[in-house]
């Protein structure tokens with residue numbers, strides 16, 4: 001009899017390194033002949049770029065990649081995720097499926113789905129949940145006096161009270177969401193430690209470790225850069241004994257009508273398609289600097305995350321990756337696509353943003 005497919009949920013806030021983690025696992029030579037599928041929950045149904053960049057150790061495309069666009073699998077989880085798993089597993093046996101949640105999703109519904117759904121148990125098993133934390137920004141977001149308050153606000157997770165809150169489609173504060181993404185994790189990567197200034201390195205890490213341990217005392221913590229960790233830690237080793245108990249009652253909840261797809265009240269996700277336009281790279285980098293280095297910027301917007309693909313004046317394709325004020329525009333090979341950019345943040349005027357970026361297009 002074939003063994004069950006092991007599902008690994010990958011969660012974490014915007015830009016914390018989830019895709020980087022999955023790319024690293026897929027490329028790891030020590031993966032051998034284990035078969036892995038990927039389900040990625042994107043913010044926009046028009047992005048569809050990260051699949052093309054996912055390669056195995058030999059540089060081949062990943063066959064079993066599936067994008068669940070424009071949605072929140074934490075809301076439509078029971079339906080969409082299960083259907084997608086069905087589709088993937090009906091083609092062939094997979095040893096693992098990595099499910100990347102979007103950066104604004106609360107993973108608790110999905111995790112609980114696996115705990116309580118017997119039908120699911122027959123073909124797949126939840127192996128573990130890995131959460132990514134961008135240590136520098138996590139520390140900043142939860143720093144100082146807010147720490148106690150934030151930890152207090154997670155009390156009751158896993159209890160009936162928490163379930164009821166979710167059923168009413170409750171929107172979270174950014175701080176709550178950050179912490180909720182950690183509560184169900186078996187393993188937590190303290191990522192981007194290269195970005196912590198050396199003068200505050202030890203202190204920052206110790207504060208973040210301390211806070212995370214209060215929220216989730218049983219998770220295994222691992223410090224990383226570019227989401228790197230041994231495969232043994234990431235996918236092989238799993239200690240089911242340390243998983244928290246399922247909640248006391250099974251509350252089935254179809255929240256497609258009541259939940260917003262993004263659990264933060266005022267966050268916008270703006271998708272811009274510039275077609276085959278060619279961008280002046282230097283001009284674009286100047287514009288991005290102006291948009292990202294000061295938050296809120298001169299347009300009054302706070303941009304938390306931006307990413308996309310673009311065509312440049314040198315005839316090459318590039319990928320934009322930005323997390324808060326840090327961004328890079330990196331050349332990519334083997335991907336031919338139009339310019340599609342996604343911006344997530346607060347107070348963004350779509351038209352004004354389009355105009356600024358349009359000014360970087362060659363005429």
Ligand SMILES: Nc1nc2c(ncn2[C@@H]2O[C@H](COP(=O)(O)OP(=O)(O)OP(=O)(O)O)[C@@H](O)[C@H]2O)c(=O)[nH]1
Pocket residue numbers: 012013014015016017018019020021102103191192193194195224225226227305307321322323328
């Ligand atoms: N300096 C630094 N950059 C990192 C590290 N890990 C990831 N990045 C970069 O951070 C950016 C975002 O990484 P992703 O892996 O796309 O993050 P994500 O969590 O999948 O992003 P969303 O899906 O948009 O939430 C990329 O430019 C990565 O190269 C790290 O440890 N250090």
